[in-house]
Amino acid sequence: MVALLAALRLLRRADRRTPLPVEAEREREPADADVDPNERTVPGNRRAETLVAALLLIAAAFGFAFTAVYILHGNTQLLGIAIGCMLALLAAACVVAGKFVVPQETHAEPRGPLLIEEQAEGVAQMIEDGGEGISRRALLAGAGGVAGVALVTAAATPVASLGPRLRGSHDTPWHRGVRLVDDAGRPYLASDVEIGSFYTALPEGSDAEELGAGLLVVRLAGKYLQLPPARRGWAPRGILAYSKICPHAGCAISLYRYPTYQPTSVGPAFTCPCHYSTFSPGEGGRLIFGPAGRALPQLPLMIDDQGYLRAAGPFTEDVGPSWWNVRKAES
Amino acid sequence: MNLVGRMLHRRLVRVVRWNEQRVGAAKGIKAALRYVFPDHWSFLLGEIALYSFIVLVGTGIFLTLYYIPGDSQVIYHGSYAPLAGQKMSDAYRTVLNLSFNVPAGLLMRQVHHWAADVFVASIVLHLCRIFFTGAYRKPRDLNYFIGLLMLMLAILEGFAGYSLVDDLLSGMGLAIAYSVAFSIPFIGAQLGYLVWDGPFPGSSSFLPRLEIVHVLLLPAALAVLITIHLAMIMRQHHSQFPGPGRRERNVVGTPMWPAYALRSLGLLLAVAAVLFLIGGLIQINPIWQWGPYHPYLSENGAQPDWYIGWLIGALRLMPNLEPAIGNHTIIPNPFWGGALFPLVVFGVMFAWPSIERRFTGDHRRHDLLDRPRDHPIRTAIGAAFLSWVVIIFAVGSTDRLFFRLNISYDAQIHFWRIGVWVLPIVIFFITRSACRSLAASDAHPLRAWQGSVVRRGAGGGVEILAHSADVVEAPVSEAPVGTVPGEESD
Numbered sequence: 001m002v003a004l005l006a007a008l009r010l011l012r013r014a015d016r017r018t019p020l021p022v023e024a025e026r027e028r029e030p031a032d033a034d035v036d037p038n039e040r041t042v043p044g045n046r047r048a049e050t051l052v053a054a055l056l057l058i059a060a061a062f063g064f065a066f067t068a069v070y071i072l073h074g075n076t077q078l079l080g081i082a083i084g085c086m087l088a089l090l091a092a093a094c095v096v097a098g099k100f101v102v103p104q105e106t107h108a109e110p111r112g113p114l115l116i117e118e119q120a121e122g123v124a125q126m127i128e129d130g131g132e133g134i135s136r137r138a139l140l141a142g143a144g145g146v147a148g149v150a151l152v153t154a155a156a157t158p159v160a161s162l163g164p165r166l167r168g169s170h171d172t173p174w175h176r177g178v179r180l181v182d183d184a185g186r187p188y189l190a191s192d193v194e195i196g197s198f199y200t201a202l203p204e205g206s207d208a209e210e211l212g213a214g215l216l217v218v219r220l221a222g223k224y225l226q227l228p229p230a231r232r233g234w235a236p237r238g239i240l241a242y243s244k245i246c247p248h249a250g251c252a253i254s255l256y257r258y259p260t261y262q263p264t265s266v267g268p269a270f271t272c273p274c275h276y277s278t279f280s281p282g283e284g285g286r287l288i289f290g291p292a293g294r295a296l297p298q299l300p301l302m303i304d305d306q307g308y309l310r311a312a313g314p315f316t317e318d319v320g321p322s323w324w325n326v327r328k329a330e331s
Numbered sequence: 332m333n334l335v336g337r338m339l340h341r342r343l344v345r346v347v348r349w350n351e352q353r354v355g356a357a358k359g360i361k362a363a364l365r366y367v368f369p370d371h372w373s374f375l376l377g378e379i380a381l382y383s384f385i386v387l388v389g390t391g392i393f394l395t396l397y398y399i400p401g402d403s404q405v406i407y408h409g410s411y412a413p414l415a416g417q418k419m420s421d422a423y424r425t426v427l428n429l430s431f432n433v434p435a436g437l438l439m440r441q442v443h444h445w446a447a448d449v450f451v452a453s454i455v456l457h458l459c460r461i462f463f464t465g466a467y468r469k470p471r472d473l474n475y476f477i478g479l480l481m482l483m484l485a486i487l488e489g490f491a492g493y494s495l496v497d498d499l500l501s502g503m504g505l506a507i508a509y510s511v512a513f514s515i516p517f518i519g520a521q522l523g524y525l526v527w528d529g530p531f532p533g534s535s536s537f538l539p540r541l542e543i544v545h546v547l548l549l550p551a552a553l554a555v556l557i558t559i560h561l562a563m564i565m566r567q568h569h570s571q572f573p574g575p576g577r578r579e580r581n582v583v584g585t586p587m588w589p590a591y592a593l594r595s596l597g598l599l600l601a602v603a604a605v606l607f608l609i610g611g612l613i614q615i616n617p618i619w620q621w622g623p624y625h626p627y628l629s630e631n632g633a634q635p636d637w638y639i640g641w642l643i644g645a646l647r648l649m650p651n652l653e654p655a656i657g658n659h660t661i662i663p664n665p666f667w668g669g670a671l672f673p674l675v676v677f678g679v680m681f682a683w684p685s686i687e688r689r690f691t692g693d694h695r696r697h698d699l700l701d702r703p704r705d706h707p708i709r710t711a712i713g714a715a716f717l718s719w720v721v722i723i724f725a726v727g728s729t730d731r732l733f734f735r736l737n738i739s740y741d742a743q744i745h746f747w748r749i750g751v752w753v754l755p756i757v758i759f760f761i762t763r764s765a766c767r768s769l770a771a772s773d774a775h776p777l778r779a780w781q782g783s784v785v786r787r788g789a790g791g792g793v794e795i796l797a798h799s800a801d802v803v804e805a806p807v808s809e810a811p812v813g814t815v816p817g818e819e820s821d
Binding site for chain 2: 080099163293
């Protein structure tokens with residue numbers, strides 16, 4: 001590239017030193033022009049011609065190099081360099097040829113009108129002539145309009161086949177008794193859940209790819225537990241479960257902060273990495289910062305006889321993004 | 332003429348005659364070869380977009396021969412060891428395979444991804460040039476609308492493209508897109524169900540749908556619109572900046588054959604060269620680092636491709652407004668940033684030519700471009716509007732500033748919720764006064780020029796037109812001429 005720039009500069013200088021043969025082509029001079037922009041110079045620059053030939057040949061070498069690198073199982077970088085350099089040298093050859101080898105011309109072309117009044121009239125007249133002799137125009141136009149609407153409606157109807165009718169909400173596999181397992185299918189014991197970490201839980205024996213499947217599980221110290229009265233029994237031993245799906249835009253929540261130094265730390269919080277909606281796990285998923293319009297849905301938990309975590313019931317709120325009917329009447 | 336020259340000439344004539352006997356296009360070919368391109372560097376931005384599109388089509392054809400839009404979950408046993416044994420979709424597996432096992436596959440994928448970023452960037456810069464020089468005025472308003480439409484399709488096309496991979500990042504993007512669809516008042520949820528064929532992440536027909544949109548429907552629409560865009564430019568001829576001998580009624584520049592054709596071919600090759608060099612040397616979207624998508628996983632600190640950044644910023648900046656009446660949610664929150672904001676941005680841009688006509692009363696045809704400084708109000712409005720969008724775009728990376736420089740995320744959001752309205756107003760006034768003083772001094776905005784204005788005259792001599800001391804009168808754009816009665820008004 002540097003060499004190319006140097007070559008171009010050299011050519012410019014050569015250009016300036018030698019007066020070039022000129023054929024001034026003067027034609028169609030605008031009547032009111034004080035300057036004639038028309039200009040044509042024929043270069044005859046042998047140095048530039050040599051340079052173009054050299055650039056083309058080096059480009060060809062890089063082109064063959066690409067094939068060679070490919071055959072020798074060269075890596076992405078070498079392939080990119082080979083084909084990139086070939087293209088760059090071809091580009092240089094074209095630009096040098098375009099600027100120093102072929103005739104240089106500036107040409108003034110008249111710009112005609114777009115609208116020619118008689119022509120426009122003629123088009124309108126021709127279209128109108130096609131309706132000559134029709135007496136019941138309004139009837140035909142009206143019937144045509146109705147047929148047109150019917151045609152568009154009929155053509156658009158199959159769009160409804162693209163997907164199912166909307167059901168009440170995003171179903172989740174969670175209902176009373178479903179055991180919480182990790183992404184390898186191992187069930188969570190209540191004793192696995194430690195204060196200060198967060199865990200991702202999935203429903204045992206269900207499709208983990210469903211939107212409502214993923215849960216956030218944390219354990220909070222007693223002082224941070226300020227659940228609404230109706231949810232008192234939802235957090236056995238201070239263990240809470242929330243939908244992992246942010247009620248703002250459907251991303252999985254994967255940031256968790258827990259106070260490590262009491263005098264300066266703020267309370268525990270979940271944060272969604274997409275738009276930073278932040279929820280308080282101790283207060284039933286209340287939004288404390290960010291754009292989400294709803295609280296994070298909480299799942300009631302229970303601990304079975306063997307100490308495994310299980311859902312104590314379904315979600316009472318819709319999981320996932322908001323829509324018209326997302327705030328269904330609380331059951 | 333020597334012997335070889337005569338032989339070549341005879342052969343060329345034979346080829347042209349062969350074509351004429353069948354097509355009879357000599358008149359059109361001559362006009363095309365003489366077609367004049369005015370010279371200005373800013374006119375190349377649109378060409379860069381066109382050439383990026385060509386590279387996109389070429390590399391895209393290669394990629395589509397390997398990609399399988401399958402959502403069935405498989406266990407990875409491919410050559411990239413860190414992901415061995417992981418559950419992933421067939422789609423993601425085929426892209427990993429393309430990246431690691433197909434010779435030159437990663438090169439093609441990276442060039443394709445870079446080309447998409449350059450494609451949208453050059454369209455946006457081209458749009459800025461069109462706006463600030465007033466090139467959108469009659470007769471080019473229609474073509475300006477087509478350009479805006481192409482920008483919308485290009486953004487959609489890019490989003491569809493990186494969503495196909497089904498890596499963690501693209502799955503998160505689709506989850507957001509699904510939520511934005513759901514947020515459209517009243518009908519959004521049903522619309523989301525139609526597009527995804529059921530609840531997110533959709534049925535097994537979703538990825539094939541996305542693929543056909545990405546590899547056929549949108550590219551075909553873009554190709555048709557590009558053709559119309561170029562055909563209209565040829566019909567109207569290029570606009571040009573005012574200059575010696577340049578009038579409303581002519582177009583001065585380099586004819587297509589041979590100099591411009593060679594230079595433009597050079598630009599095509601240069602665009603391709605840059606894309607292949609960075610595609611080979613600079614890693615982009617290392618999908619194996621993100622891992623496969625599952626709805627219960629997400630990547631922290633993830634950033635989308637740059638042309639989606641303005642929407643992320645708007646979604647992040649918006650307060651948690653979600654009006655509901657009783658149990659019914661009227662406007663779910665993602666609507667504001669994800670749907671209303673882009674609608675407003677494009678709405679304003681579509682409406683601008685008629686807004687300007689209403690305020691200036693200027694219904695004439697314009698073929699000479701304005702210098703931005705000569706229309707301080709337009710330039711200031713454009714700069715303010717652009718800064719509004721750019722601020723919101725920048726808000727999309729507030730988390731990066733938080734992680735790198737430890738500037739409180741909350742504080743940044745609170746600051747910009749006000750700043751996004753105040754700063755554009757400040758920029759409006761700064762731009763307006765800058766335009767006025769530039770117009771008064773006639774200095775170059777970046778380098779107040781020193782020296783002389785010269786022109787190479789016939790015979791290689793140099794003709795001095797003006798010195799910096801006695802600044803030339805700016806080549807003021809003459810009053811537009813309606814060549815035929817009726818041309819001047821709508």
